[in-house]
Amino acid sequence: MVATAMVTLDDIMAALDRIRDDVRVTPMQASPSLSQIAGGPVWLKCEYRQTTGAFKLRGATNAVARVGKVAGVTTASTGNHGRALAHAARARGIPAIICMSRLVPQNKLDAIAELGAEARIIGDSQDEAFLEAIRLQRDEGFALIPPFDHPDVIAGQGTLGLEILDQVPDAATIAIPLSGGGLLAGVAAAAKALRPDIRIVGISMQRGAAMAASLDAGHPVEIRELETLADSLGGGIGLKNRLTFPMVRDLMDDLILLSEDQIADGLRHLAQDGHRVEGAAAVCAGAVLSGRLRADDGPLVLILSGENIDPARHAAILQEAS
Numbered sequence: 001m002v003a004t005a006m007v008t009l010d011d012i013m014a015a016l017d018r019i020r021d022d023v024r025v026t027p028m029q030a031s032p033s034l035s036q037i038a039g040g041p042v043w044l045k046c047e048y049r050q051t052t053g054a055f056k057l058r059g060a061t062n063a064v065a066r067v068g069k070v071a072g073v074t075t076a077s078t079g080n081h082g083r084a085l086a087h088a089a090r091a092r093g094i095p096a097i098i099c100m101s102r103l104v105p106q107n108k109l110d111a112i113a114e115l116g117a118e119a120r121i122i123g124d125s126q127d128e129a130f131l132e133a134i135r136l137q138r139d140e141g142f143a144l145i146p147p148f149d150h151p152d153v154i155a156g157q158g159t160l161g162l163e164i165l166d167q168v169p170d171a172a173t174i175a176i177p178l179s180g181g182g183l184l185a186g187v188a189a190a191a192k193a194l195r196p197d198i199r200i201v202g203i204s205m206q207r208g209a210a211m212a213a214s215l216d217a218g219h220p221v222e223i224r225e226l227e228t229l230a231d232s233l234g235g236g237i238g239l240k241n242r243l244t245f246p247m248v249r250d251l252m253d254d255l256i257l258l259s260e261d262q263i264a265d266g267l268r269h270l271a272q273d274g275h276r277v278e279g280a281a282a283v284c285a286g287a288v289l290s291g292r293l294r295a296d297d298g299p300l301v302l303i304l305s306g307e308n309i310d311p312a313r314h315a316a317i318l319q320e321a322s
């Protein structure tokens with residue numbers, strides 16, 4: 001059922017035309033070890049090998065291509081969206097200011113600066129950083145590009161869905177790491193338009209999953225953010241969420257929530273298979289290992305969404321006994 005999908009297959013195909021030259025087609029690899037556990041073929045979509053280390057370049061590039069005449073672009077994300085926006089803006093010769101709080105670690109700040117954007121340090125919280133991004137939009141002619149709840153961002157992420165069905169046309173299920181829902185909304189809109197029978201499964205962590213809590217409540221709610229190994233899946237969905245909440249609600253067939261141990265299991269298993277990914281990208285493998293995500297009814301595609309993890313942290317998780 002593609003009822004209230006507000007980003008359409010046409011939007012996503014137009015996005016692909018727009019961003020084709022700026023993003024990589026990432027590899028799709030079979031996983032014999034996970035296939036054995038899942039009872040059918042498991043494929044790994046290695047999107048962590050995208051430029052800037054995560055799929056977010058797709059949405060950011062599409063959004064930057066569509067901003068029109070602006071003084072620059074801005075956002076308050078310090079993670080993969082901030083990096084993606086910095087890169088996408090530089091590729092188009094547009095200034096970018098990534099707003100962040102004083103608490104953001106130096107390595108994240110350096111990563112943004114290396115990509116040619118200004119890292120603007122404002123206040124002691126992400127909320128204060130966000131107010132600066134709003135001010136830049138209101139007073140200085142910048143376009144504020146949010147990390148997920150924006151039609152051009154969703155359409156850009158949706159190009160990953162087109163690519164997956166090119167590579168595994170008979171996919172029965174796509175498993176997708178879920179936070180704000182831009183990735184899931186886009187991929188599901190593309191995949192269900194082309195293959196209405198395909199199953200879309202979202203995977204989040206048990207600790208602080210804002211979309212899961214919002215779906216339970218029937219409307220966007222705020223919950224306390226907790227520390228998690230899947231740090232790219234943290235954060236709220238926005239109380240004024242317009243697009244990703246209804247799209248995820250209508251397009252997602254199942255949602256699986258994982259413990260921190262299950263996420264670590266997924267990360268270790270993927271590392272043994274040669275895939276060095278961050279916690280958020282390991283949740284789909286963790287769901288297979290937990291026995292809750294199966295491939296009995298046909299090929300299962302797992303999206304490995306990003307690779308940006310502190311190397312010391314990655315090494316420490318590999319050391320832990322599972």
Ligand SMILES: *Cc1c(COP(=O)(O)O)cnc(C)c1O
Pocket residue numbers: 054056080081147148177178179180181182183184232233278280281305306307
């Ligand atoms: C942003 C992100 C996600 C979640 O994407 P949403 O669109 O917020 O649901 C998953 N994995 C990685 C690596 C990310 O950076």
